[in-house]
Amino acid sequence: MSLITPDFGLIVWMTLIFGIVFFILAKWGFPMITDSVRKRADRINSSIKAAKEAEERLRNLAAEQSEMIEEARKEQARILKEAAASRDRIVEQAKVQAQDEATKIMDHARTQIAAEKESAMRDIRKEVALLSVSVAEKVLKKDLEDSGSQAEFLDRLVDEISE
Amino acid sequence: MKKWIVILLSLLLPLALPAQEAQPVDDAPFDMDEYLYGHVRDSYEWHITTVKGKPVSIPLPVILISKNGGGFHCFSSKHLEEGEYKGFYIAPAGSKYENKIVERGAGGAEIRPWDFSVTKNVAGLLINCALLLFIVLGTASWYRKHDAVEEAPTGAVGVMEMLVTMVEDDIIKDCVGEDYRKYSPYLLTAFFFIFINNLMGIVPFFPGGANVTGNIAVTLVLALFTFFTVNVFGNKHYWKEILWPEVPTWLKVPIPLMPVIEVIGMFTKPFSLMVRLFANILAGHFMILGVVAVVFLTARMGLAINSGLSAVAVILGVFMDCLEILVAFIQAYVFTMLSAVFIGLSRQKPEVE
Structure with missing residues (x-):
């Protein structure tokens, strides 16, 4: 058989066999393999992307965290400062209030004392007056036992009143 | 490296000897053309080896549709070894259809049937x-x-x-x-x-x-x-x-x-x-x-x-x-x-x- 003249029978067989093989492989062979590989490749790609995103997020998270800590520290300092200020203010206020209260109590006490003193003085005066009246009574009783001195005393009294 | 060459050569020596025996000195010279083309061309049977001058081959089905009204034929290629079979024979060297199955036409000329053999x-x-x-x-x-x-x-x-x-x-x-x-x-x-x-x-x-x-x-x-x-x-x-x-x-x-x-x-x-x-x-x-x-x-x-x-x-x-x-x-x-x-x-x- 000549090498460079294609044999008709072999062409027919080759067409038939290659056609069948192609049909079978194109239907059940290669698409199965290539699709699976493609799916896996897609999966790997998406996984890598997801991992990258997660890493990125993690990095952002760390930055966010440190930011939050910084903020918290600032807040702490602010609160501490405020607390100190408000403490000072409260103490100040309390001092003022105490002073006021003390003054009020002192005033009250003073007026009380004054009132007490007044009433005591009044009592004493009343007592003294009563005492002096009774002394005077007793003196008068003794002095006016005689009628002459009675008249004399009457006269003096009249004088005194009339003056 | 040298050692390996020596080992390789000693291994090859017995291989070379039978080749010499298979080709008796007084035989015809080695047919290079037949050797080369016989291996690369298509054939009606699958030649495996030759034992003591007799070819050992797997016969393959020959499927032919005659062009001069002989009809459809299907037979084993071993029938063609001896020569003509059912009017078909392998064209000898020098023919237009060398080594292919041919049949005799009306004028005695060789014609090629439709050949769908499993070669x-x-x-x-x-x-x-x-x-x-x-x-x-x-x-x-x-x-x-x-x-x-x-x-x-x-x-x-x-x-x-x-x-x-x-x-x-x-x-x-x-x-x-x-x-x-x-x-x-x-x-x-x-x-x-x-x-x-x-x-x-x-x-x-x-x-x-x-x-x-x-x-x-x-x-x-x-x-x-x-x-x-x-x-x-x-x-x-x-x-x-x-x-x-x-x-x-x-x-x-x-x-x-x-x-x-x-x-x-x-x-x-x-x-x-x-x-x-x-x-x-x-x-x-x-x-x-x-x-x-x-x-x-x-x-x-x-x-x-x-x-x-x-x-x-x-x-x-x-x-x-x-x-x-x-x-x-x-x-x-x-x-x-x-x-x-x-x-x-x-x-x-x-x-x-």
Whole structure:
């Protein structure tokens, strides 16, 4: 058989066999393999992307965290400062209030004392007056036992009143 | 290194001796033509070896439809060994149909019947395709049974996956372009078909050894498949480029010079595919056969020359076989790549100006 003249029978067989093989492989062979590989490749790609995103997020998270800590520290300092200020203010206020209260109590006490003193003085005066009246009574009783001195005393009294 | 050469030579010596015995000194000189062409051409039976001058071969079915009213015939090729059978015989050397089955016409002239015999190449094709189907469908069944998204195959399936991925990513995706997935089954089939047939052609004994991809009928059909794939699915732009290319008008009218060249180009592309694969594989077979022939050619020159040159031939043969394995891959790769390029050209979109 000549090498460079294609044999008709072999062409027919080759067409038939290659056609069948192609049909079978194109239907059940290669698409199965290539699709699976493609799916896996897609999966790997998406996984890598997801991992990258997660890493990125993690990095952002760390930055966010440190930011939050910084903020918290600032807040702490602010609160501490405020607390100190408000403490000072409260103490100040309390001092003022105490002073006021003390003054009020002192005033009250003073007026009380004054009132007490007044009433005591009044009592004493009343007592003294009563005492002096009774002394005077007793003196008068003794002095006016005689009628002459009675008249004399009457006269003096009249004088005194009339003056 | 020296030690290894000595060991190799001593191993080869007994191999060289029977060759000398098989070719008696007083026998006719070694028939180089018959040796070379007998190995690469198609034949009606599968010759395996020759024991004591008697050929040992596997008979294959001969299927014929007579052209002079003899009807349909199907018989074993062993009937043809003795000579004529049912009016059919293998044309002798010197005939127009040398080594092919012929029948006698009305005028006594030899005519060729419709010959659909399962020849050595057809049988080889069937065996290789069965192997190809087994390998590819076996690989595909792994993906059917496993969740390929979650796990990757190992072993033989892994090798196949690597090859498939390589062909698809490196050749098909790059050369075809956008909608490459439509063409990837054909191109992958072509690649693995050629690759496995090339490899089986290098295997020197049954079931390998049939010179399938080194036969022009086989490469012709492969090239035709590519030709039809290119031209059936070619887009408008592709046909415009052929029939009305963008060249000065006087090249197209009145003599359609460029369209004619383009139309010729349509056919030369698959023709080059056909010849390239055929010639490369055939040449590879000739080279290996030629190197091995040294063993037989020197059989009459005495033991020393014979064994020495046989050792050289074996070393060269090993080298040639390695080269042919490489060529088997490269030719499959090139055929697939060029087919993909031609398909890609037929799918090209017009450039936006």
